[in-house]
Amino acid sequence: MAVELTGFSELIADLAGMAADLDNGPGVDRALQAGAVPVEQQMLANASSDPKIITGALHGSIHTSKVKARGGGGKQVTIGVHVKEKSAYYSNPVEYGHGGPGPAPPHPFVRPAFDARAEDAYGEIRRVLEDEISKRP
Numbered sequence: 001m002a003v004e005l006t007g008f009s010e011l012i013a014d015l016a017g018m019a020a021d022l023d024n025g026p027g028v029d030r031a032l033q034a035g036a037v038p039v040e041q042q043m044l045a046n047a048s049s050d051p052k053i054i055t056g057a058l059h060g061s062i063h064t065s066k067v068k069a070r071g072g073g074g075k076q077v078t079i080g081v082h083v084k085e086k087s088a089y090y091s092n093p094v095e096y097g098h099g100g101p102g103p104a105p106p107h108p109f110v111r112p113a114f115d116a117r118a119e120d121a122y123g124e125i126r127r128v129l130e131d132e133i134s135k136r137p
Contacts, residue, residue, distance in 0.1 A: 018133055027132030029067040031125045032077045036064040038120035039113050040079050046109035058094065061087030080110055 040062065048059050061081045070076050081091035097106035 031128040035125035042113035
């Protein structure tokens with residue numbers, strides 16, 4: 001008894017169409033922005049765990065960038081302190097600590113935020129992409 005399978009070319013075309021729609025539309029941008037929210041919120045909480053010592057500069061410098069194209073293809077957002085924006089220039093020594101005449105231990109706020117909220121971020125990305133795919137005719 002022979003089995004005949006059909007419809008694979010249509011399936012491949014439909015998957016390629018979905019990918020093109022996502023890549024060319026606002027869906028991926030929305031997904032990346034939504035995925036950044038839980039990590040940014042945790043980063044802000046980590047940077048302000050002691051409200052008595054906040055000057056506001058570091059806390060106010062943490063944000064998510066706009067979606068940008070990556071050199072090798074794809075898109076990205078960055079979450080944190082963007083030094084080019086003349087924000088809290090000392091964020092790196094806070095994260096990693098520093099030596100010198102007045103050494104300070106590290107007070108990480110970036111990596112722990114990602115570690116704590118990565119699953120939430122991926123969940124948001126999945127949710128938005130599923131929503132975008134379900135809108136497709």
